[in-house]
Amino acid sequence: MMTEAARRIRETGVVAILRGFDESTSLRTTAALTRGGVRAVEITANTEGFQHTLEAVSASCEDQAVSVGAGTVLDSETAQTAIASGAEFLVTPTFDEGVVRTGNRYGVPVLTGVATPTEALSAYEAGATMCKVFPASSLGPGFVASLSGPLSQIPLVPTGGVSRENAPAFFEAGAVALGIGSAIAPTAAVETEDFAEVERRASELLSVARDHRSVSRGFASEVSTKNP
DSSP: OOOHHHHHHHHHOEEEEEOSOOHHHHHHHHHHHHHTTOOEEEEETTSTTHHHHHHHHHHHTTTTTOEEEEESOOSHHHHHHHHHTTOSSEEOSSOOHHHHHHHHHTTOOEEEEESSHHHHHHHHHHTOSEEEESSHHHHHHHHHHHHHTTTTTSOBOOBSSOOTTTHHHHHHTTOSOEEESTTTSOHHHHHTTOHHHHHHHHHHHHHHHHHHSOGGGTHHHHHHHSOO
16 A cells, blocks of 8 residues: 555665664654654564654654654554554564554555565565565575566565665665665664764665666656655
8 A cells, every 4th residue: 555654665765673772762863864864764563662662753753754663563463552653654574464454454554574475475465565575684685686576566675684785786686665774773873872873874875775776667766756
C-alpha cells in the first residue's frame, strides 16, 4: 500500500534504525537524522521503554514530514501495540502472516523480513508492502540482484550490516531502499552526543541513494523530481 510512509521510504531510499536508545536520546538522534534528510525512522520493539519512546518520537515528527515506524515486530500483538503508539510502518525480521494482516487491517505498510525467494513471494502475496532482505550482509548484493530478476514486482529493502561502503552495491542490485542502523547512527557518536556526525552520515547516505539506485526502475528520477 502506497501510504505516506511507504512513499517516503521509496523516495528517499533510507530507513534509519534506532535500537536500544532511551527516549531522550532517540528524540535527539531523530532530530539529527531529520536534519540530514532522513524521512523514515524505525524504533525497534526490543528497545527498553519501546512504547513510550515510539510515542514521543512519533509526536515530535508530526510536523516534520518524517514517518516513524516500529521494527523487530514479531507478532500481531506487538504490531497492534506499535500502531496504537503511533507507528506509521512495521518492520519484521521474519515473515509472520499475522503481522501482515494487522498492518493491512489498519492501513499501515509492512516491511517483512525474508531470506529466500519463496519467503519473498509468500510475504508479498500475503500483503506485505515491501520485503526486507535480512540479513543483508550475509546474503549480499548478488542475492538481491538475483531476487530482483524473477521477482521484479517486489520492492526489496536490504537490512542488517548495511554500510556506507556496501550501500552502492545494494542499490545497484535493485534495492528500493536500505535499512541502516549503526552506519547512520553509531552508538559511539550518539553516546558522546556527536549529533553532527549523525547528521553528516545521514546526508551522505541519502546522497548514495540518489546516486546509485537503479535508473531502470525509475528511482533516481523519482527522487530528483519529488520532495520527501
